Amino acid sequence: MVYLTRKEHFCASHRLYNPKFSEKENLEIYGKCAYPNGHGHNYELEVTVVGDPDKDTGMIMDLKKLADLIDADIVDKVDHKHLNVDVDFLKGVIPTAENLALVFWRILCPKITAGRLYSVKVYETPDNFAEYRG
Amino acid sequence: MVYLTRKEHFCASHRLYNPKFSEKENLEIYGKCAYPNGHGHNYELEVTVVGDPDKDTGMIMDLKKLADLIDADIVDKVDHKHLNVDVDFLKGVIPTAENLALVFWRILCPKITAGRLYSVKVYETPDNFAEYRG
Amino acid sequence: MVYLTRKEHFCASHRLYNPKFSEKENLEIYGKCAYPNGHGHNYELEVTVVGDPDKDTGMIMDLKKLADLIDADIVDKVDHKHLNVDVDFLKGVIPTAENLALVFWRILCPKITAGRLYSVKVYETPDNFAEYRG
């Protein structure tokens, strides 16, 4: 079994805020990430599939097709957007790195037909990132 | 003359939009950067001073003091903020990388008392950046 | 289960040297790393916790709190220090990347109360690093 990874990039803004909590509670829980007008990141998204390379092609999955899939189903919908308000599949989701990894996994998992999805990793910054492995 | 640089980091959101133009014109000029709810970046800010190292200290300027100055006068005011609405010194400024470099220069220039300010460089992403040298 | 990582940074010097061995043996075992006056690195420390994101906050653990914990218990004690002589919890430990990962794990493990510690990874350089997973 070989693990094959494609990294894509997008720029977006978000705000960590749960309407169940008061303004004060949100600031206590999320700190600067709860500021009312949001902030943003150069997100990096690493998607890893696992499988046996095909005997004839030497590939688990065409990296170009994997990139196209990630772009069509995720990047095109979140790039240059505000994650709290602009993205259908994030409605009602607090856009922490943890939750983004979970949601992106659910979108991609059924689309991976060569090998299977192994990991979705979301970098907010080079120092902050979350990974979900199903 | 030696050039000494300190790099600082901040996360912010912005929107490229000029109210003088129609919505359609803004989209033509700025593309995805004009989307109504904005997007964001992990900005990097490189500040370079130039001068002769002091004979006794071997330093043009204490890098810690340079970092503190950048943090107090810029980073603390833009980090985790929306550049179009949250920042006093950016009111009325379209927050392109070019304009950010210009505005940050004007703030920092009078504060550099050892050596003089040589360059302010603003990275929106590793692939997009602007530099102003006065 | 989601894996959440925070990366912190410190600069330190160290020397690979075991007093049980002769000078000649130390040089044979550790090469340049055994030079008598030591050398140093820009260390990177990645700490990963694993758990289920809280339903209300979307977080396994507040990344700010994780960063503060790493800083208070590790970074503040090793940054700008000589690892062989300046650090209480490294007394008698040969400061290889492997041993640093082990020692840092033992310090952090009991402090992680949301989720549990999954991995401690120590980079000496971008090309040399060690990871401990308990």
Add this chain to the structure above:
Amino acid sequence: MVYLTRKEHFCASHRLYNPKFSEKENLEIYGKCAYPNGHGHNYELEVTVVGDPDKDTGMIMDLKKLADLIDADIVDKVDHKHLNVDVDFLKGVIPTAENLALVFWRILCPKITAGRLYSVKVYETPDNFAEYRG
């Protein structure tokens, strides 16, 4: 058990092409990677061994020896070469990142005598990489 990694680098050219397929099929399968005169990459090769650090040396394996082993058995044979035509151990292998990870594993695995080989990871670019764990 600690995981210890050494990263090495090499520059090489390759072409993704299987003579079993027609020119047209190769272009459909591999896209630009099938262009007749090949292209190239700054490859990165991460080799991870796992084991218990030796009580006396604090090391699983001397990183210098691991680097020398990777250089002698792999890097010296692929660096500044065309992977499809210049490398004995890649004859008949389609040089995808997946296959390179598999072939490099088979070469290195019997040579690791302190600890055991855990992973071989091959980066074609920072955005495309494959890993084999045996």
Add this chain to the structure above:
Amino acid sequence: MVYLTRKEHFCASHRLYNPKFSEKENLEIYGKCAYPNGHGHNYELEVTVVGDPDKDTGMIMDLKKLADLIDADIVDKVDHKHLNVDVDFLKGVIPTAENLALVFWRILCPKITAGRLYSVKVYETPDNFAEYRG
């Protein structure tokens, strides 16, 4: 005057070889870079324009248009190609980083209509790069 930079990327193979020299001379001059079947790199191309930001747009030049120009006139013609044999505008040019910077400058300079071209920088690797400023 502000300096605005866009970085683009391409993967290509090349060989340093001048048919005026003997095989032996080529190996003496270019070392491993003269190996007969070539090798390759993940090239990075930084293009810097200099000018005054437009009062209304805050931009010297639309970064998207700069990227499109670099892609259409350079990247699309060199990406996944062998620079010695596949590229019209490199016929007869020894593809050192120095010469690539010079040739790319000549292509881009007349196309920059907002501001003017200031620098073309070509990275073969993160450790080897050449820049031309006209």
Add this chain to the structure above:
Amino acid sequence: MVYLTRKEHFCASHRLYNPKFSEKENLEIYGKCAYPNGHGHNYELEVTVVGDPDKDTGMIMDLKKLADLIDADIVDKVDHKHLNVDVDFLKGVIPTAENLALVFWRILCPKITAGRLYSVKVYETPDNFAEYRG
């Protein structure tokens, strides 16, 4: 005129301390960098030469020879050393990034015989660096 750069790397420890000052003054001036047992960095050293590429070779200077020169005259003497005590040409020099750039320039300048030395840039960390241009 083209600018050609080679980057080399070394790991070293240093302490910022001037015996002319008291302990207290050194701590006020240099902060953590004055701690008695020193600390260290993964230094990066960028050396840039400027000149016209040779008509026949396409090179200003052989990058391999430039690398060998930097290694022989600088890296081999500072790598895995304590800059304050182990390096002849740094005796009496306070090893700030500014001073390292100046000293390295003086060593390299007379050795560059193809083109001329343009810049020596010393990175202590990715966020702190100094450059000297003669």
